[in-house]
Amino acid sequence: MRGRLPALGSLAVVAVVLAVLPFVLSDYNTYLAAEVGIFFVAVLGLNILTGYTGQISIGHGAFMAIGGYTTAVMSRDHHTNLIVTMLLAFAFCFVVGLLFGLPALRLSGAYLALATFALAISVPLLTDQWSTYLGGTSGVQSSETKSNLWIYGAAWTASAVLFLLAWLILRGRVGRAFRAVRDSEIAATASGVEIGIYKTLAFGISAAFCGVAGALYVMASNGFAQPDEFSVLLSLQLLIGAAVAGLGSLWGVLAGAAFVGLLPNISTSVPVVGNDHGRDVVYGLLVILVMLVLPGGFAGLLARVRSLVRT
Amino acid sequence: MERLKAADLGQIVTGAFLLAGAIFLLVGCLESSNFATYTVQGVGVGMTYGSLALALVLIYQATHVINFAQGELAMLTTFIAYQFTKWGLSYWEAFSVTLAIAFVLGTVLQVTVIRPVQHRSVIATVIVTVGLFLVIDGVVNWIWGGQFQTLPLAFGFSSWDVGGVFIEKYYVGMVVVVLVSLTAVWALFRFTKLGLAMRAAALRPAAASLAGVRVDVMLAIGWGLAAVLGAVAGLMTQASPLSSLDPAFMQPVLVYAFAAAALGGLESPAGAVVGGVAIGTFLTLLVGYVPQISSDLQLPLAFAVILVVLLIKPSGLLGRRQVERV
Numbered sequence: 001m002r003g004r005l006p007a008l009g010s011l012a013v014v015a016v017v018l019a020v021l022p023f024v025l026s027d028y029n030t031y032l033a034a035e036v037g038i039f040f041v042a043v044l045g046l047n048i049l050t051g052y053t054g055q056i057s058i059g060h061g062a063f064m065a066i067g068g069y070t071t072a073v074m075s076r077d078h079h080t081n082l083i084v085t086m087l088l089a090f091a092f093c094f095v096v097g098l099l100f101g102l103p104a105l106r107l108s109g110a111y112l113a114l115a116t117f118a119l120a121i122s123v124p125l126l127t128d129q130w131s132t133y134l135g136g137t138s139g140v141q142s143s144e145t146k147s148n149l150w151i152y153g154a155a156w157t158a159s160a161v162l163f164l165l166a167w168l169i170l171r172g173r174v175g176r177a178f179r180a181v182r183d184s185e186i187a188a189t190a191s192g193v194e195i196g197i198y199k200t201l202a203f204g205i206s207a208a209f210c211g212v213a214g215a216l217y218v219m220a221s222n223g224f225a226q227p228d229e230f231s232v233l234l235s236l237q238l239l240i241g242a243a244v245a246g247l248g249s250l251w252g253v254l255a256g257a258a259f260v261g262l263l264p265n266i267s268t269s270v271p272v273v274g275n276d277h278g279r280d281v282v283y284g285l286l287v288i289l290v291m292l293v294l295p296g297g298f299a300g301l302l303a304r305v306r307s308l309v310r311t
Numbered sequence: 312m313e314r315l316k317a318a319d320l321g322q323i324v325t326g327a328f329l330l331a332g333a334i335f336l337l338v339g340c341l342e343s344s345n346f347a348t349y350t351v352q353g354v355g356v357g358m359t360y361g362s363l364a365l366a367l368v369l370i371y372q373a374t375h376v377i378n379f380a381q382g383e384l385a386m387l388t389t390f391i392a393y394q395f396t397k398w399g400l401s402y403w404e405a406f407s408v409t410l411a412i413a414f415v416l417g418t419v420l421q422v423t424v425i426r427p428v429q430h431r432s433v434i435a436t437v438i439v440t441v442g443l444f445l446v447i448d449g450v451v452n453w454i455w456g457g458q459f460q461t462l463p464l465a466f467g468f469s470s471w472d473v474g475g476v477f478i479e480k481y482y483v484g485m486v487v488v489v490l491v492s493l494t495a496v497w498a499l500f501r502f503t504k505l506g507l508a509m510r511a512a513a514l515r516p517a518a519a520s521l522a523g524v525r526v527d528v529m530l531a532i533g534w535g536l537a538a539v540l541g542a543v544a545g546l547m548t549q550a551s552p553l554s555s556l557d558p559a560f561m562q563p564v565l566v567y568a569f570a571a572a573a574l575g576g577l578e579s580p581a582g583a584v585v586g587g588v589a590i591g592t593f594l595t596l597l598v599g600y601v602p603q604i605s606s607d608l609q610l611p612l613a614f615a616v617i618l619v620v621l622l623i624k625p626s627g628l629l630g631r632r633q634v635e636r637v
Contacts, residue, residue, distance in 0.1 A: 114573050115617065277452040
């Protein structure tokens, strides 16, 4: 029990800071903080797949797109409550993730990367194909828009709920199976772990998390779902976030989410690189730098600092 | 014995499949002049896909990493060639200088940013290439973006009239240039000591280094060669008057190269080239003959191909099944 105290302590600190933040921040900064919350959900989900199960995905932006369009379409056609649409996005993306995971479980490594990349490219283009229903390039407008404060609250509440869910999933039998698959598929099979089932399950769970993130993402852009917002770049950002996060740490996922959520906005204000292209260069360089300097991501850095403090 | 037969059967089926495709194309070309035009176009662009796919395969074979920056690297070198022509070099002078620069650029990138992470994990290395993608994209947009520019056409604009069929010279030129560079790379790997050392370093790094091969140097040279093949792909993509010199022009080509590499098998250099030509002709004919399929749908279609192939034959058409030892 004593071992859990620091973890509970840091949870409490994060919760208090998040509760106070909206009273301190300006409206625009509240919006940025909500954006970080959205990426928190997505990076948390992707981390279950890449970090715990060791499967790469360069296509989880596609699940954000599916979740986002679920929200926008349900809101436009049925005036569904946006909280309910988040649950729908979760359920729908879980099913789609499982269905995609079924064939994907036969692939590994680079081939899986290619297949998921295919997903990232194809899904936004499909909106054009079913443009009568999905609005084509002009997108889908949901029936209501919410204030930045509302989105902030929704994003971080969803983060808290899903963080709890992830913890419950990962601490037990399922989490052990995920890690076994990551460390060695052959050894996992030999120990009686059905690797197919667990890979698919990990894919479904991470897709569901990203679906919720996508629903929030659409709400944050004034309830407007557009194919351009779910480009390949979004999928790459999620992967970068998961890499920055490292493994198994709340602080890591927070750092990863802040990295991808805030960095594009911060570096625009740097005077020397005041344009979009300069921002891309800085972003890319930082990504490379993080990978070179922090092998275990932010979580690995924390672990190293902790062991230094102890000795 | 049983398993050997199964492997042979797979190869025979693949061979028969490719032969049937070739016969289909040949008969079609003899029957219809439209079909012949589409086929020449498809083989031309397919060759550029194949060249970039081969670049991906070279790097994949050595380090089991897919280089997501390969297309952007090719785009950068094409812009460098553009700059040289603007400074007054002729097209082919710029072409050769650019290939040399591409080689240096590839090796330097491998040594500076890839080498430190390549032993850590595949995911880390892939993310570094994603970072490179962003950096190169930003740099090129910064320097050359936002203005209209064209590279001189390598083979002009004219076409030959062969028995009523118009064959554009630039597609033929693309095929010839790519074939020459592929042959050069093949000869390097097949007949030189350097090529032998590179193959050894890719196949059995530990054993190769015990035999005195400097594996790190070989990997760097591999990246250089891949960058050269990419530069050829980029420059030849621009040899068609249909394409414009825009910083995003290699992104769809990279996607088709991915499809080609997956189709042929990431382990198989010949498969990459065959896959590129197959994807190029298939998509060109499809878009030409089925009006419902817009060129926007080409990308998802290429990936539908990938998914189907990977489901039926997870190691690609010409790839070998990996058997892991415990």
